[in-house]
Every structure is written in C-alpha cells, then in structure tokens.
C-alpha cells in the first residue's frame with residue numbers, strides 16, 4: 308500500500324464512478340483485501356505452459372495426438388513422478404491411458420481378468436499425476452477444470468491431508484466406493500482429460516488448419532472444445548473464411564484444392580456443400596477429356612479409377628472457373644496490382660501456347676471449351692449457375708459458418724503474447740528492408756498498420772450486410788490475403804497455380820518469397836520489426852509457420868540467432884518428403900522455450916493398441932535461470948492493474964468516500 312499512500316483525494320474522486328462499480332463486486336474492506344491477497348499469490352505462481360502448433364493442414368490424427376500428449380509433456384511428467392517406481396511398460400500404459408482413456412479402457416476391459424484391481428491401481432496413479440500437474444495452479448483454477456460430476460471428490464483427492472490415518476482411510480474409501488458403484492471407468496476418463504488440460508495453459512495455432520489433409524473439420528471441432536486457444540490465420544484459413552463469407556473466387560480455390568487432394572468429401576459430407584451441380588457440369592463439359600493434368604493426388608487413400616476420373620473433371624472445371632473469377636477481381640481492384648496475373652488473355656488459343664514474361668510456352672492442356680478467347684474471363688451461363696449454387700451452399704453450411712465464426716472470434720492476423728509476436732507468414736518487406744506499403748481505400752498502409760487494416764477489412768467482409776460496399780471490399784481482401792504480395796499470410800510475390808497445371812517448364816512455376824525471408828537473419832531488421840510492434844528486443848521472439856523447414860537437409864527451425872522460430876515441420880503428409888519429419892511443436896514453460904520435432908505418426912489405433920507414442924526430439928532454444936512467474940506475463944500485467952484498483956478501493960473505504968456494505 309505504500310505506493311498508494313500518496314494518492315490524492317482528487318484522484319480518488321476522479322475515479323469514484325469506477326470504484327463504486329468495483330465496490331459492487333467487493334462490498335467490504337475484508338472482501339477487497341481477500342482478493343488482493345489472492346491475486347498477489349497468483350502473481351507468484353510459475354507461468355503456465357504455452358503450446359504452439361502450426362500448418363496442421365487437415366491432419367487431425369497427429370494433431371489430436373500431440374494435443375493429448377502435450378507434445379511429450381505428459382510423458383515427461385510421468386517420468387519425473389514415477390522415475391524408478393514403475394516399469395517402462397507401466398509408464399507407457401499409463402501415458403496411453405491419459406491420452407486415449409475411452410479407447411484404452413475399452414481394450415483393457417476385454418483382456419483384464421481383475422478389472423477392479425486395474426482400476427484401483429491406476430486411479431491412484433492418475434490422482435498422483437493429476438496432483439503433480441496441477442501444482443502450478445491455484446485451487447480455484449484447477450477447480451474450473453474439474454468435471455461437475457466428480458468435482459467435489461476430485462478436490463478431496465487432489466489435496467490430501469496425510470497427517471492422520473483417519474484421512475487416509477477416507478481417501479481409500481472414496482476410491483473403493485467409486486469402483487463399487489461402477490463409476491471407475493468414468494472417473495478415469497474424467498481425470499485423464501483434466502490432466503490433458505492441465506499440461507497446456509494456452510494453445511496457439513499459427514495457421515493453416517485447412518487444405519491438403521482429410522479432416523480440418525475435426526481439428527476445428529477439437530479447437531472449439533479447447534479451454535484456452537488463439538489462432539493466427541494462415542492463408543489457407545482465410546481462403547475458407549472468404550469462402551464462407553460467399554466470395555466466389557475463394558470458393559473455387561478451396562474446392563480446387565479439395566479436388567487436387569481427393570478430399571471433396573470435406574465439402575460434401577462434412578460441410579454439407581452440394582457438389583452435384585459442379586459434378587454434372589464437369590461431366591457434361593469434359594466428357595471426353597481425360598483431364599490428365601487434374602488427376603488428384605490420392606496419397607494412401609483408396610480411390611477407384613472411375614472416382615478419380617470424375618474428380619479430375621470436377622478439378623478441371625473448378626480450376627477454369629477459378630482462373631476466370633480471378634480475372635474479374637483483378638480488374639475490379641487495380642490497387643491489388645495484379646494485372647500481370649491476367650493470364651487467360653495471354654493464351655493463344657489456336658496454337659495452344661501462352662506468352663509469359665516475354666517467353667512462349669506450350670500449354671500441356673489446350674482443351675478449354677468454356678473459354679471465349681474474345682472474352683476469356685466471362686463465365687458461361689452454366690458456369691454461372693454452378694457458382695451461384697456453390698455460393699449459396701457455402702453460405703448455408705451451418706457447420707462451416709460455426710467454424711468460421713470461431714476463427715473470427717479467436718483469431719487474428721498477428722498476436723502479441725507474453726512478449727512474443729506470432730503470425731503465420733511474414734511482415735511484407737521491400738528488398739531494401741523497408742516495410743512494403745499498399746493503398747487501401749485511398750490511403751497507404753504498411754507494417755503493423757497494414758496488417759491491422761487488412762484484419763478490419765476481412766472482418767467487414769464476413770460480418771457486414773449483403774450488398775454493402777464494405778462486404779464486397781472485405782470479401783475481395785479475403786482473396787487478397789490468400790494470394791496477394793502484401794499479404795502477411797502469403798508472403799510471396801505470385802501464386803503460380805495456372806502455370807503449375809498448364810506449363811511443363813519449372814521456371815514458370817517459381818514463386819518468389821518476400822525479402823523478409825532473407826532479411827530476417829539480420830539483427831537490425833529484427834530490431835525494426837520488434838520496434839514496429841512494441842516488443843522488447845532482448846526478451847522477444849517472432850514465431851512463424853507457413854514455410855516448411857527442410858529439416859532433412861539440415862535446415863533449422865531456429866532463425867536469426869534464436870530471435871525467430873519457424874515451426875512448420877510438415878504435419879501435412881503431402882509435405883513430409885520435403886521436411887523429413889512430421890511436424891514441430893513449440894513449448895514455452897516457466898523455465899524454457901523448447902522446440903519438439905515429431906517423427907511420423909501412423910495412427911491413433913496403433914498408438915492405443917501398441918502404446919506407441921510419437922517419437923519426438925526436444926531442443927531447448929532458451930533456458931532461464933530464473934523461473935518465469937505469472938507476474939512476468941501479460942496475464943500478470945492485468946492482475947497487477949486489478950490489484951492497483953482494489954488498493955484504491957481500500958483507500959476509498961478507509962476514507963469513507965465509499966461506504967462498506
């Protein structure tokens with residue numbers, strides 16, 4: 308209170324309205340004092356563990372697995388706690404039980420001859436593990452994680468009083484009763500989930516939940532159930548967000564990628580998008596065309612020949628629609644500076660060639676029956692109908708709208724969290740290191756301002772009413788964020804999708820990364836970015852995803868002397884031959900910042916039956932001798948503010964400016 312002893316009456320009177328409001332919550336000196344003591348105690352607890360994941364690209368199985376195993380944190384806690392008291396096989400079994408309690412119990416109940424004994428032993432172990440993982444938190448925080456049904460008894464079990472035999476008997480009797488009344492299975496499931504939650508205080512997803520992999524919808528459902536998550540949008544996420552807003556060109560792109568990876572069931576079965584109009588149109592137009600360049604990449608999926616052939620036709624149909632729609636938007640928005648991407652007009656339809664950057668290339672596929680060379684971006688009547696139907700289907704998909712609303716409510720283009728700066732791709736820079744600027748609605752923006760502005764516009768594109776200028780403009784920005792050169796989410800000059808399908812020469816496929824990717828190695832550059840975002844140069848890190856780190860070629864996720872961490876390790880199966888691993892996660896606990904690299908994960912079933920965890924290697928990026936506490940975090944700053952206010956309230960009570968109730 309010393310620091311507040313000089314607070315003047317004037318100052319108090321100026322804030323009296325606010326203090327009176329606060330007094331409703333803390334109506335007496337004793338209530339306000341109790342809260343101050345509480346909050347002070349919280350400030351001194353160790354900082355909670357943050358967990359960072361990126362570029363999951365629809366790969367729900369490894370994603371769910373690393374969430375359940377806390378990137379290896381649960382295994383480590385089991386090691387620390389049971390060290391030499393359990394066999395290796397018992398530790399493995401216990402870990403699997405925590406990750407997949409329902410499925411593991413199902414298996415065990417079929418094999419175990421004395422199931423009550425199994426329940427008893429493992430309930431004691433799980434209670435110990437839960438107690439150990441909860442030791443960082445206040446009782447009240449732990450209480451919030453406990454499921455209603457077992458809250459009271461779990462609290463009793465987690466805070467044992469070993470001083471009397473009496474109490475010991477009481478604990479044993481609780482456990483025996485749970486077994487006796489046939490609730491052991493439910494208890495084990497519940498406490499395992501509490502442990503899963505306790506090991507991660509905050510989950511950060513650095514973008515690209517969508518595309519290439521099979522079930523982004525499951526990832527979204529899982530995130531929506533998570534207790535504490537934020538998302539930095541990736542270019543593939545904003546693609547789907549724009550699609551959900553009703554932006555036709557985003558819809559065409561999203562479906563093109565689904566078709567490319569033989570994942571159209573994401574749209575059709577999981578999001579309930581009616582693909583029949585596109586399928587019938589494609590069969591009609593490309594009846595005799597094998598659509599060779601559009602045969603889907605099936606990976607290890609079992610796809611029949613006829614299915615492949617149908618997907619290829621749909622893939623080609625939606626790609627051509629995409630290229631036409633891109634033409635419309637580029638013409639509509641000269642400020643996007645993308646005229647050089649007006650490709651359909653560069654084709655010589657008779658010769659089957661295209662002229663790009665002064666060079667003529669032969670088209671691999673010259674069957675473009677829906678393109679009118681005189682008016683190449685115009686959709687045919689049938690294409691128009693397909694697009695209309697798709698737009699209404701995307702806008703009407705309840706599930707997609709639910710997921711996209713969640714991306715808006717928990718997401719942003721960048722986030723400052725505990726002095727780290729998180730974003731998916733890059734800070735768009737010019738070659739000389741200055742911030743790249745872009746004119747939006749007649750004003751130039753760059754750096755942080757540009758990212759802020761684009762976020763506002765994207766939100767308008769989703770939330771503003773139909774037919775308003777803001778909605779139209781915002782939807783176009785959601786396409787720009789996917790593919791434009793000033794998009795922090797994309798971070799390249801061009802997306803050469805057309806060239807990849809139609810031109811054999813690799814030189815035409817080249818996409819140039821923004822100079823950020825080169826200049827970020829420079830300390831001075833990092834310093835300018837930190838300054839732009841108000842970050843402390845000594846303490847901060849930039850955390851990115853987006854560009855797969857080619858770990859097998861010796862590339863390191865640690866860049867710029869540890870100031871930048873790039874954690875796209877290839878959850879996406881399609882990219883694993885590039886990275887050589889199956890993904891990175893980053894863990895930031897009270898002592899250190901650690902990058903965990905994961906080996907490929909076969910399946911959840913394999914993990915449950917054979918108790919095989921993902922093999923992971925941990926690299927400590929930074930270790931603090933002094934343990935970080937809540938007071939060193941953003942949450943701590945807020946708590947300090949609250950304490951200050953409560954102390955003012957105390958003075959107001961003591962001076963009689965506000966009466967106790």
Ligand SMILES: O=P(O)(O)OC[C@H]1O[C@](O)(COP(=O)(O)O)[C@@H](O)[C@@H]1O
Nearest residue numbers: 515519542543799802803804818853
């Ligand atoms: O390998 P694919 O699926 O054909 O995609 C290639 C395209 O994906 C992109 O890399 C964007 O996706 P990422 O954000 O995953 O990198 C484009 O730049 C590129 O044209």
Ligand SMILES: [Mn+2]
Nearest residue numbers: 515541542853
């Ligand atoms: Mn990306």
